Amino acid sequence: MQTTQSQPRRHFLQTLLQSCAAGALLPQIETLLAEETGQSSRSLPPVPGKLSVNLRKRGKEIDASPTIEQTEWNASETAIIICDMWADHPCKLAAQRVDRMAPRMNQVISKARDQGVAIIHAPSGGIQLYEDTPFRQRIKEARPSKPPVPIQSWCYLNPEKESPLPVDDTVKRSTESTLRGCDDPIADYKKNTDRHEHPAIKIVGYDVISANGQEIFNFLEQEQRKNIVIMGVHTNMCVLGRPFGIRQLRYLDKNVVLCRDLTDALYDPRDRPYVSHARGTEMIIEHIERHWCPSILGKDLTKVIPGSNNPDS
Template sequence: MKTVSDQQRRHFLSTVFQSSVAGFLFPSLSTFANEAKKESSRSIPPVPGKFRINLRKRTAKKPATASVEQAEWNASETAIIICDMWADHPCKMAAQRVDRMAPKMNQVISQARDHGVAIIHAPSGGIQLYEETPFRDRIKKAKPAKPPVPIQGWCYLNPEKEPPLPVDDTIKRSTESSIRGCDDPIADYKKNTDRHQHPAIKIIGYDVISANGQEIFNFIEQEQRKNIVIMGVHTNMCVLGRPFGIRQMKYLGKNVVLCRDLTDALYDPRDRPYVSHTRGTEMIIEHIESHWCPSILGRDLTKVIPGSNNPDS
């Protein structure tokens, strides 16, 4: 029988001891490696910087009361999704409101982008117009991710979570179109309206373009974006229902908010509850704040907390 020498025994014990000490002193080396691998998959540089976000919420019970809470968000964990800000719209009153809103939106996303926020442009129905651009290529190459729940083609009103919308947006006044809620005096529907994104909203840098729920989920997972800001139109329809909209983002477990000063509803004052277009939009925002998620103002995304963007922070 072969015996173990003292020298072999000492070598074995030394190896075990060194391994134990290394595991005790550096238990997270593998964690660091995994984190480094995750960081390397991101296309947008993760930079320091925190926003101070003012979240407006409402109670679900009537009379709904509003409250504002502050939160701090890392810019590198935040994404903005711009919903259906088309260059034109079948409803011309809606188109002129988008035209009014677009420059303000561009200013907000431009400053947010400079702080490290991911910008996702989602002009549904016009994505094919951008297929040969790097902005489409970038999101199509995002690492596939499995969502925790199915991503729906459209997220309809959910009676388990919300009552009916406070405005009637079911009336259409054109026999040529399925568009509802248009407040044009005469619904003169024009086919083939321009579905490019409004030209005042610039697409640049690390931005991406998609209206596909899975593509967008892949991208925000790859870029580690848990805070999702939805802005654009229309609050009562696409902002809530699209496969990248508020309802779907809530189902996916994201920290989603509505940017309430950069949105608009498709509502006609000739319909219930017979209020102005502005008040109709406000009522839908209040519905969202009560039953789905808080809202913020765009200015919350334009500057970070002083010092939070220093390299040692």
């Protein structure tokens, strides 16, 4: 039962909230008010359960061996962002690899969702295809939050924080497209490829859809999701550079990691350093581990520590 002593404090917090601009509410004050009233602005149920996560890291030296550090995350403080897993792609070998990856990705996010992890689908360029769905409405209604640094439309390679990428993804083999890094033998770039998310990846429940950096930041703050897992394509381009990608999330001081077994690079073995496509992807993953953030495996997201999901645990 609330005591009369708490009423002045609650009134003070409500007055502060009312005085804030609509686009710049203070999350800390809203959290305190939620504690006072027993209410929460979170749309996903915050359930108990801890994930045991194995972080693979590297030193910045080029020959540094990876290390594994085990840590624990609350499932209710964790979110997955699925980057650009389109139903089709102008590069047909890239599309084939997405076809292969999508069913495994769906298995991982399905199990993670059951544990209380938030799922954000980000098929850039195809968001308008979902405008009339509850998944778009839910994220657009997230409480506005002011980011600590500007959210960029694209985060380019940052020479102050990283060395040049280990693969050359700048070569274009068609005058009809700006697409780079495609390893099709003969590039036949088709415009207007299907930008729906791959049909093997299911969008259900409390999931949300956005490729807007501010919308995603609002949702992460509202839902108190500080551990962010990026999976999808392409590792050397959109996964790093999108306004919800690894570089931007690091600038926002989020605890971001790459899911290394559910990603793929856009790299052509005809280009430097002339290695297989699989090795080229591995080299980009190593670059990210060295300069930006650790990586994990999808299986780390599929189950919680036994007993940690019990009430009042």
